[in-house]
Amino acid sequence: MKSIRWWFWLGLLLVGRGGVWAEDWQEYLRQGIDRYRQAHTPADFAEAASAFRKAKALALPTRRDQQAQAAYWLGRAYYQQGDLEAAAKELEFALTLAPEDPAVHLWLGYCYAQQGRNRRAVEHLRRAYRSVEATPQERTSAREWLLSLYENPDLEALEPPEKLVTDRFIIKHYPREPVLGIVIRTLEEAARTIRDRLGLIIGEPTEVLIFRSAAEYQYYHQQRQLPRPEWSVACVANGRIFTYSTSTPTLFQTLQHEYTHVALRIATNDRRLPCWLDEGLASLVAQQFPAHRLDLERAYRRQALLPIDCLTVPSFSVYQGDRAYLAYLQSVSMVEVLLDRFGPTRLQDLLRLIGAGYTADEAFEAVLGMTQRGYLLAWQRELFGGY
Numbered sequence: 001m002k003s004i005r006w007w008f009w010l011g012l013l014l015v016g017r018g019g020v021w022a023e024d025w026q027e028y029l030r031q032g033i034d035r036y037r038q039a040h041t042p043a044d045f046a047e048a049a050s051a052f053r054k055a056k057a058l059a060l061p062t063r064r065d066q067q068a069q070a071a072y073w074l075g076r077a078y079y080q081q082g083d084l085e086a087a088a089k090e091l092e093f094a095l096t097l098a099p100e101d102p103a104v105h106l107w108l109g110y111c112y113a114q115q116g117r118n119r120r121a122v123e124h125l126r127r128a129y130r131s132v133e134a135t136p137q138e139r140t141s142a143r144e145w146l147l148s149l150y151e152n153p154d155l156e157a158l159e160p161p162e163k164l165v166t167d168r169f170i171i172k173h174y175p176r177e178p179v180l181g182i183v184i185r186t187l188e189e190a191a192r193t194i195r196d197r198l199g200l201i202i203g204e205p206t207e208v209l210i211f212r213s214a215a216e217y218q219y220y221h222q223q224r225q226l227p228r229p230e231w232s233v234a235c236v237a238n239g240r241i242f243t244y245s246t247s248t249p250t251l252f253q254t255l256q257h258e259y260t261h262v263a264l265r266i267a268t269n270d271r272r273l274p275c276w277l278d279e280g281l282a283s284l285v286a287q288q289f290p291a292h293r294l295d296l297e298r299a300y301r302r303q304a305l306l307p308i309d310c311l312t313v314p315s316f317s318v319y320q321g322d323r324a325y326l327a328y329l330q331s332v333s334m335v336e337v338l339l340d341r342f343g344p345t346r347l348q349d350l351l352r353l354i355g356a357g358y359t360a361d362e363a364f365e366a367v368l369g370m371t372q373r374g375y376l377l378a379w380q381r382e383l384f385g386g387y
């Protein structure tokens, strides 16, 4: 009898405390939203964030909706303060609790787009745009952001109609596509090389679109407002591979090269690698630039090797002719020596740290004990001896 009475009082106490918690949670959330809506400066948003942090701390651990709402608003407040790392973390947490919420997808999309993590941005903006629960404003905003990333959602109508799903790929193609089999085999081979040589297991499926002709491929990219050069046979945009039905001999190497870029972006949590590492690894997997040692030695003797600042530009497409060739050549050699000297495990460590938001130089310091500039010198010593 005594124990029943004890349980009764304990139950009442818990219900009572639950009530108090809920009130505090809601009160802080309301305060935060008021401040957020009237905010003009980062300091105002910091005040809102402080209220949202309290709301999050007081939200009942058993109430996923409360936790998700507090984290969502806290993420928005961090975003407005310009702290994109903290914003992404909160919004990712909110998404685990409310995976269908279009507002969470939308703000995660903004956040990733601002960080240059466009594959993820497009994924979440599309989810928000397609969600039946999205408000008209949310849909409009998702569409505008998709347009700014050259991903007009209306262009889906131009995509090949058939879909083949394998373990690794979602392939959109036309009926009786003659290159379908060879495209799959080529990409599967790249996946094996990426696993054996770089030690990377690609954990996400990749979408591949095969158009019927160069003209269709070119037309699609013109409509995206990002036309491709006339010689292009395959390319990657926001994590998707585009190609067309062709017997061009360079198709296979190009596909393997582009797929490696996709694999690396998946491995780094959609963060950019320094250009030399990215292009070097992609060219290594595709076995491009095989005759490089002699050409490199010639460049070394002429003191024409590229300094690190020229290898960390956003894209090697800024270079033409000999300089472009040298940029790729030097990058392939630098990643080859990196893999021979330190092994794939160190490469994975580098990718993991960059994926966690560290700069490339911080990651190089932590994993190899030298910056990229230091590594460039070590590579020269290894290859040519001395400085």
Ligand SMILES: [Zn+2]
Residues within 6 Å of the ligand: 257, 261, 278, 279, 282
């Ligand atoms: Zn490339």
